[in-house]
Amino acid sequence: MSKLRVESFTISLDGFGAGPNQDLDHPLGVGGTSLHGWAVSTRTFQKYVFGAEGGSEAGIDEAFAARGFRNIGAWILGRNMFGPIRGPWPDENWRGWWGENPVYHVPVFVLTNYVRPPLVMEGGTTFHFVTEGVDAALARAREAADGKDVRVGGGVNVIQQYLRQRLIDEMHIAIAPVLLGSGERLFEGINLPALGYVCSKHEASPLATHVVFTRKSNSPSQ
Amino acid sequence: MSKLRVESFTISLDGFGAGPNQDLDHPLGVGGTSLHGWAVSTRTFQKYVFGAEGGSEAGIDEAFAARGFRNIGAWILGRNMFGPIRGPWPDENWRGWWGENPVYHVPVFVLTNYVRPPLVMEGGTTFHFVTEGVDAALARAREAADGKDVRVGGGVNVIQQYLRQRLIDEMHIAIAPVLLGSGERLFEGINLPALGYVCSKHEASPLATHVVFTRKSNSPSQ
Numbered sequence: 001m002s003k004l005r006v007e008s009f010t011i012s013l014d015g016f017g018a019g020p021n022q023d024l025d026h027p028l029g030v031g032g033t034s035l036h037g038w039a040v041s042t043r044t045f046q047k048y049v050f051g052a053e054g055g056s057e058a059g060i061d062e063a064f065a066a067r068g069f070r071n072i073g074a075w076i077l078g079r080n081m082f083g084p085i086r087g088p089w090p091d092e093n094w095r096g097w098w099g100e101n102p103v104y105h106v107p108v109f110v111l112t113n114y115v116r117p118p119l120v121m122e123g124g125t126t127f128h129f130v131t132e133g134v135d136a137a138l139a140r141a142r143e144a145a146d147g148k149d150v151r152v153g154g155g156v157n158v159i160q161q162y163l164r165q166r167l168i169d170e171m172h173i174a175i176a177p178v179l180l181g182s183g184e185r186l187f188e189g190i191n192l193p194a195l196g197y198v199c200s201k202h203e204a205s206p207l208a209t210h211v212v213f214t215r216k217s218n219s220p221s222q
Numbered sequence: 223m224s225k226l227r228v229e230s231f232t233i234s235l236d237g238f239g240a241g242p243n244q245d246l247d248h249p250l251g252v253g254g255t256s257l258h259g260w261a262v263s264t265r266t267f268q269k270y271v272f273g274a275e276g277g278s279e280a281g282i283d284e285a286f287a288a289r290g291f292r293n294i295g296a297w298i299l300g301r302n303m304f305g306p307i308r309g310p311w312p313d314e315n316w317r318g319w320w321g322e323n324p325v326y327h328v329p330v331f332v333l334t335n336y337v338r339p340p341l342v343m344e345g346g347t348t349f350h351f352v353t354e355g356v357d358a359a360l361a362r363a364r365e366a367a368d369g370k371d372v373r374v375g376g377g378v379n380v381i382q383q384y385l386r387q388r389l390i391d392e393m394h395i396a397i398a399p400v401l402l403g404s405g406e407r408l409f410e411g412i413n414l415p416a417l418g419y420v421c422s423k424h425e426a427s428p429l430a431t432h433v434v435f436t437r438k439s440n441s442p443s444q
Binding site: 014173175177178180182185187191192197198199204205206209211 | 237395397403404412413415416419420421424426428431433435
């Protein structure tokens with residue numbers, strides 16, 4: 001079966017994920033520049049997110065950025081990662097942070113409490129708005145991925161919901177040498193060992209420490 | 223003035239310091255072996271803690287272990303770091319984890335709620351039991367250190383008390399590639415940037431990511 005993966009999700013030394021609008025795909029959110037320095041340095045990020053040339057073609061950071069885009073057939077995003085609008089959609093003018101040809105190029109399932117028709121973008125990205133919760137989003141994403149993996153983009157709350165159900169198969173977290181002081185703590189109330197996760201990879205660059213957590217079995221170890 | 227320093231304090235990827243009896247000086251506590259793998263690998267740790275030969279003489283881990291013992295004139299420890307006994311001292315038989323010639327070789331101020339006369343050990347270590355709280359312990363440690371620095375050994379609660387008062391000048395934290403799942407979270411309720419701390423150093427080995435936090439000014443930045 002296809003995997004459910006978290007990739008390139010970055011937290012601070014004090015454990016906070018970026019605020020709702022701060023992640024790999026929104027590098028300009030508050031604190032985003034320093035938190036995502038490792039990602040911005042990579043060719044993968046420059047190419048996919050900025051549509052630019054440049055960035056490092058080798059090295060640990062690039063390797064982790066690149067793996068995040070491999071074999072992904074669908075994405076799941078929390079609503080705040082799709083845009084800054086809260087509450088009901090006032091209209092259909094907001095079309096995401098990424099312009100008319102977003103970085104995804106596959107179906108993207110956006111969790112929201114407010115119904116909205118699908119939004120077909122250029123380059124293969126279609127935003128589907130899911131109001132039935134994380135399980136429904138995952139079922140639809142798996143179907144759309146057609147055997148490929150599903151990537152959970154975030155934010156913290158969405159990742160936590162999937163972790164608590166032990167649905168995430170692999171999770172790559174980057175720890176950036178930055179202090180945020182407050183925000184949403186990724187591991188708040190999450191006991192990863194008890195959920196069956198182990199740290200299966202650990203590599204550091206000057207810009208981040210990269211770790212991969214893998215679910216080691218189907219039965220909780222607690 | 224002499225500095226108040228935290229050195230070689232190790233936390234897990236999910237942010238937990240070792241339990242009360244798990245730190246650089248008690249490597250055999252629960253989870254201690256994996257958490258302190260970086261320290262055990264060093265010549266400094268082998269020599270000071272185990273009285274043994276061996277360990278790496280160079281490299282990032284050794285450099286951080288060694289800096290922790292330089293220019294230290296006194297230590298402050300939480301009571302649980304001194305021993306496993308809780309409540310009133312039943313007698314004076316417990317003399318610390320470290321045998322008759324402990325690793326410190328300077329005065330050590332142990333925070334406790336229970337009065338006990340000082341304990342003079344071999345090699346220059348004297349354990350003083352302080353019942354008047356963290357401020358009194360620091361005043362006595364500074365005096366005893368006679369111009370050298372004071373090292374806070376831990377645990378989490380003691381470090382947090384000094385951080386909240388912005389009394390710690392430098393704090394070296396090692397993040398080990400280990401999950402603990404529960405315990406005391408070092409940064410719980412601590413907003414380091416608001417307290418004026420920045421990450422001033424960041425270096426990683428295969429066994430740990432080392433960071434140093436420095437208090438950047440005497441006025442809070444919040």
